[in-house]
Amino acid sequence: ETGVTQTPRHLVMGMTNKKSLKCEQHLGHNAMYWYKQSAKKPLELMFVYNFKEQTENNSVPSRFSPECPNSSHLFLHLHTLQPEDSALYLCASSQTPGEQFFGPGTRLTVL
Amino acid sequence: GQNIDQPTEMTATEGAIVQINCTYQTSGFNGLFWYQQHAGEAPTFLSYNVLDGLEEKGRFSSFLSRSKGYSYLLLKELQMKDSASYLCAVRDGRSQAGTALIFGKGTTLSVSS
Numbered sequence: 001e002t003g004v005t006q007t008p009r010h011l012v013m014g015m016t017n018k019k020s021l022k023c024e025q026h027l028g029h030n031a032m033y034w035y036k037q038s039a040k041k042p043l044e045l046m047f048v049y050n051f052k053e054q055t056e057n058n059s060v061p062s063r064f065s066p067e068c069p070n071s072s073h074l075f076l077h078l079h080t081l082q083p084e085d086s087a088l089y090l091c092a093s094s095q096t097p098g099e100q101f102f103g104p105g106t107r108l109t110v111l
Numbered sequence: 112g113q114n115i116d117q118p119t120e121m122t123a124t125e126g127a128i129v130q131i132n133c134t135y136q137t138s139g140f141n142g143l144f145w146y147q148q149h150a151g152e153a154p155t156f157l158s159y160n161v162l163d164g165l166e167e168k169g170r171f172s173s174f175l176s177r178s179k180g181y182s183y184l185l186l187k188e189l190q191m192k193d194s195a196s197y198l199c200a201v202r203d204g205r206s207q208a209g210t211a212l213i214f215g216k217g218t219t220l221s222v223s224s
Contacts, residue, residue, distance in 0.1 A: 004153075031210050042115070043154070043198065043214035056211055090153060096210050097202070099144060102153035 002026055004103035006091050012109045013081065021076040021106050023091030031096050032074040034066060037088040037105070049074060050096065081110045113137045115215035117199050122221045123189050131184045131218045133199035144212065145173050145184045146198040154198055157184070186220075194222045 004025045013019050025032060034046040048056035049068040063085075065077040074091055086109050092100040115135045123129040135143070142161040146154035160166055160175035160182060172185040186193055196217040203211045 033210075040216070042216045043200075043212075045211055045213070048211055050210070058211075094210060097141070099156040099159055100210075100212065101156065102146075104153045 004091060004093055004101050006089075006103035006106050008106060009104060010107045010109075012111065013078070014111050015081060015083070017081075018077070018079040020078065021089055021091075021108075023074040023076075023103055025072055025074075025091075025093035025101070025103075027093055027095070027101060029093040029095045029101070030071055031094045032068060032071070033092040033094075033100060034074065034076050035090040035092065035102075037090055038086075043090070046076075078108075081108075083110050086110045113201075113203070113213050115199055115201060115213060117197075117215045117218045119216065120219045120221070122223065125189055125191060125222060125224050127189050129186050129189060129220065131186070131197050131199075131220070133182045133184070133215060135180050135182070135199070135201050135213075135215075137201050137203060137213060139203050140177065140201060142202040143173075143175055143182050144200040144202070145171075145182075146200065148196045148198060148217065150195075157197075189222050191222050191224065194220060196220070 007022045031050045036044045046060045047066045052068050067075040088105045090105045091103040094100040117133045145157040148154040158173035165174045170187045175182045196219050198217045199215040200212040
């Protein structure tokens with residue numbers, strides 16, 4: 001595997017479900033990011049981790065819970081989501097302060 | 112506040128030149144990025160400007176004027192495969208780690224034959 005990978009690529013969940021999104025980067029970068037991309041809206045930064053430490057939380061609701069066990073892996077735990085949380089969730093990594101490399105994203109649908 | 116503006120849509124024909132403008136107002140500035148995103152795919156890095164002037168990379172060039180809060184992406188010799196969304200993003204120098212990007216809504220470019 002090369003670059004940034006994300007699983008699953010598609011996820012459909014009910015509002016009472018708990019699920020997790022996974023991101024893995026194979027680039028040796030020290031920073032990882034979660035973004036939300038909704039139709040007709042700009043990419044919204046959710047969380048930033050540098051050397052496994054969370055350095056940004058962009059006022060994200062607590063129903064989204066990130067986890068970064070090491071510099072190569074990033075998770076986004078989801079629980080009691082709302083239909084408006086349906087979006088493309090993109091993971092990215094970078095070697096500070098370089099450009100960010102994005103994964104293919106997880107298309108999330110909340111019913 | 113922070114704001115990044117770029118046109119919503121543009122159209123052009125194969126072989127032509129197109130310029131996509133981006134204006135920004137941010138409290139902190141630490142570089143400007145352009146990304147390309149094809150429908151259903153991840154954004155891919157195109158260019159980075161931190162100093163004023165033009166950066167050229169093959170058919171793509173990007174310009175920055177920090178005093179005017181302005182950048183443009185210039186695409187030459189357009190090809191059908193250039194049909195995509197082009198995202199302007201500013202790195203917010205105020206963020207704790209100095210790495211956070213603020214994105215515009217993107218410009219959807221349609222190239223026709």
